[in-house]
Amino acid sequence: MRRALLLAALGALALPAPALAHATLINTSPGFQQRVNASPRTVTLTFDQYVEKLPQTIRLYSTRGELPIPRIRDDGRSLVATVPHLKRGAYTIRWHAMSGDGHVVSGVFTFGVQTKAPPPTEAFGASGPTRTEDLVRWLYFLSLAVGVGGLGFRLLVARRRLPGRFFVLTGVGVVATLNVGIAAFLLRAEDALQLPFARLLYGDLSPMARTRFGTVFVAMTLGFSLVAALLFLAWLTDRDVFLWPAFVLGLLFVSGLSLSGHSAADAGSSWKSELADWAHLSAACLWIGGLIQLVVVVWPLLPELRRPALLAFSRLATVCVGVLLAAGVYLAILRLPQLDDLWTTAYGRVLLVKIGLVALALAWGGLHKLRAVPIVERGGTLPKLRASIAGESMVGMIVLLVAAILVNAKPPA
Amino acid sequence: MEPPAEHVHWLFATGFLLLGLCLLAEAVVGTEVWRRRAWRAYLWPGLAFALGVLMWPVMTFFTNSTLHMLAHGAWAEVLMAAGAVELALVRGKIRSPWWGLTMAAAFVVSGTAFLVHEQNAWFFQRSSFLHHLLGWTLLIAAVVPLARCVRPRSQIVATCFALTFIVGAVFLYCDRDVAPVFGHISPLAGPPHR
Numbered sequence: 077m078r079r080a081l082l083l084a085a086l087g088a089l090a091l092p093a094p095a096l097a098h099a100t101l102i103n104t105s106p107g108f109q110q111r112v113n114a115s116p117r118t119v120t121l122t123f124d125q126y127v128e129k130l131p132q133t134i135r136l137y138s139t140r141g142e143l144p145i146p147r148i149r150d151d152g153r154s155l156v157a158t159v160p161h162l163k164r165g166a167y168t169i170r171w172h173a174m175s176g177d178g179h180v181v182s183g184v185f186t187f188g189v190q191t192k193a194p195p196p197t198e199a200f201g202a203s204g205p206t207r208t209e210d211l212v213r214w215l216y217f218l219s220l221a222v223g224v225g226g227l228g229f230r231l232l233v234a235r236r237r238l239p240g241r242f243f244v245l246t247g248v249g250v251v252a253t254l255n256v257g258i259a260a261f262l263l264r265a266e267d268a269l270q271l272p273f274a275r276l277l278y279g280d281l282s283p284m285a286r287t288r289f290g291t292v293f294v295a296m297t298l299g300f301s302l303v304a305a306l307l308f309l310a311w312l313t314d315r316d317v318f319l320w321p322a323f324v325l326g327l328l329f330v331s332g333l334s335l336s337g338h339s340a341a342d343a344g345s346s347w348k349s350e351l352a353d354w355a356h357l358s359a360a361c362l363w364i365g366g367l368i369q370l371v372v373v374v375w376p377l378l379p380e381l382r383r384p385a386l387l388a389f390s391r392l393a394t395v396c397v398g399v400l401l402a403a404g405v406y407l408a409i410l411r412l413p414q415l416d417d418l419w420t421t422a423y424g425r426v427l428l429v430k431i432g433l434v435a436l437a438l439a440w441g442g443l444h445k446l447r448a449v450p451i452v453e454r455g456g457t458l459p460k461l462r463a464s465i466a467g468e469s470m471v472g473m474i475v476l477l478v479a480a481i482l483v484n485a486k487p488p489a
Numbered sequence: 490m491e492p493p494a495e496h497v498h499w500l501f502a503t504g505f506l507l508l509g510l511c512l513l514a515e516a517v518v519g520t521e522v523w524r525r526r527a528w529r530a531y532l533w534p535g536l537a538f539a540l541g542v543l544m545w546p547v548m549t550f551f552t553n554s555t556l557h558m559l560a561h562g563a564w565a566e567v568l569m570a571a572g573a574v575e576l577a578l579v580r581g582k583i584r585s586p587w588w589g590l591t592m593a594a595a596f597v598v599s600g601t602a603f604l605v606h607e608q609n610a611w612f613f614q615r616s617s618f619l620h621h622l623l624g625w626t627l628l629i630a631a632v633v634p635l636a637r638c639v640r641p642r643s644q645i646v647a648t649c650f651a652l653t654f655i656v657g658a659v660f661l662y663c664d665r666d667v668a669p670v671f672g673h674i675s676p677l678a679g680p681p682h683r
Binding site for chain 2: 251258277304
């Protein structure tokens with residue numbers, strides 16, 4: 077029995093037999109998000125291996141609903157659908173096919189006839205961001221604040237070696253950024269593909285990876301994997317030289333959110349709006365991440381650092397709040413040019429809630445700056461200061477939750 | 490342009506082969522001799538960590554299915570984690586031998602990812618066979634890092650640990666079809682699929 081198994085294994089390795097993964101879509105005509113000048117006669121999907129067609133293997137949708145496809149044929153590695161004459165507009169193709177390995181592979185892409193095609197995340201049938209995506213976006217903001225803000229605190233405020241808890245906390249932030257990013261990408265893909273989970277596992281995500289959101293996902297994942305590696309090397313070797321590139325890379329890749337969100341994609345967006353959005357987010361990360369480090373690392377573990385850290389953080393927080401407000405006001409005016417948009421639109425109302433919470437956080441921070449900092453500066457102590465700083469950071473986290481809802485909402489046109 | 494999946498598999502197979510050969514060399518000559526040059530102690534854990542970092546581009550650029558993306562993401566994380574723990578143990582940043590359980594966990598996660606992402610039966614095709622083989626090899630071989638925690642000086646355990654990587658590398662070399670790179674070499678392979 078043992079010998080037979082060994083022979084079978086060796087045979088399987090030695091014999092030249094096909095070793096296939098499931099079929100991968102390598103080309104489409106029209107292409108992903110391609111704008112064509114005239115109605116195509118056919119829609120062709122070319123795979124890297126033989127596929128078999130299934131019932132309704134290719135479905136065509138205009139912005140109003142499904143259009144009939146008179147004929148679909150499988151031609152070896154291609155599926156070819158003859159399509160009716162298409163008027164000017166955006167179209168969605170949803171496809172599924174039997175792969176050589178017996179699995180049903182699926183996908184979606186869009187194209188436009190004499191018009192710009194929407195990204196696949198706005199394909200016909202996609203419902204847009206859900207409450208789960210709001211939650212995931214919030215976790216993403218929190219992870220960025222803990223990771224990048226933690227690094228900023230270490231380099232700009234503490235400026236000395238911190239205990240292992242700093243690395244644990246910041247490392248958790250960076251690793252969470254990677255994992256929550258993957259979850260966000262998959263949720264967006266699930267909505268675009270409109271597939272149950274079992275079939276989503278074989279869904280083709282490459283059209284999503286080619287959108288602005290997907291490109292940013294790729295860049296941020298690669299960037300934060302490097303940040304994770306640098307952070308680990310800094311801990312391993314006790315050398316600060318790894319922390320600076322980690323911090324700079326982190327700040328740089330935070331811009332991914334600004335380059336894929338409203339500030340980059342909506343009407344009126346420009347490099348100024350992208351820059352403002354990046355400054356807004358970076359300042360928030362430094363502020364909230366710094367507060368968390370003060371509460372979790374400095375206060376319980378380093379009593380001798382409390383005074384200098386609070387004073388230095390107070391200066392940094394003042395700059396952060398200034399940048400946060402300036403960039404926030406600019407972006408609010410850009411997205412809501414009419415004042416009454418603030419209470420007449422859903423986006424405006426969420427923004428009002430955010431402004432209210434930011435005002436609360438600012439008032440709390442102001443109280444620390446005006447009351448607590450002078451006492452600490454004179455060498456005095458405040459018994460409940462740690463709890464108060466924790467309260468301020470909690471409000472900051474709630475602001476991030478509202479910001480996540482705001483980012484996933486659509487500003488008025 | 491993405492490189493063919495075959496090249497990526499072979500690149501990682503080469504990485505694991507080097508890693509296994511380093512471990513085998515250490516097992517043969519003994520840890521004391523192996524570590525006479527201090528940098529050698531960091532060689533295989535550093536390689537494991539670097540392979541983990543390099544797995545992230547694979548995850549992000551090969552998005553032809555959710556399953557592949559998740560599997561590659563899991564491998565990237567566990568490779569980085571296992572490499573990082575071994576580096577920290579060598580450096581003396583952590584001391585408990587039970588940290589070696591991270592490697593056992595990495596084997597379990599990696600093996601499970603292989604088995605979950607291959608949903609065909611063993612003999613469906615060569616890649617199915619090898620995915621099952623890799624998955625079960627890693628799951629069973631998770632006992633070896635466990636044994637390393639209990640018997641860190643055992644030469645047999647060290648050799649088994651090294652061989653796990655070498656065998657895994659060989660499986661990984663065989664895992665992909667050669668046709669996309671070298672063409673349809675033999676009629677024994679049936680009709681050309683690519």
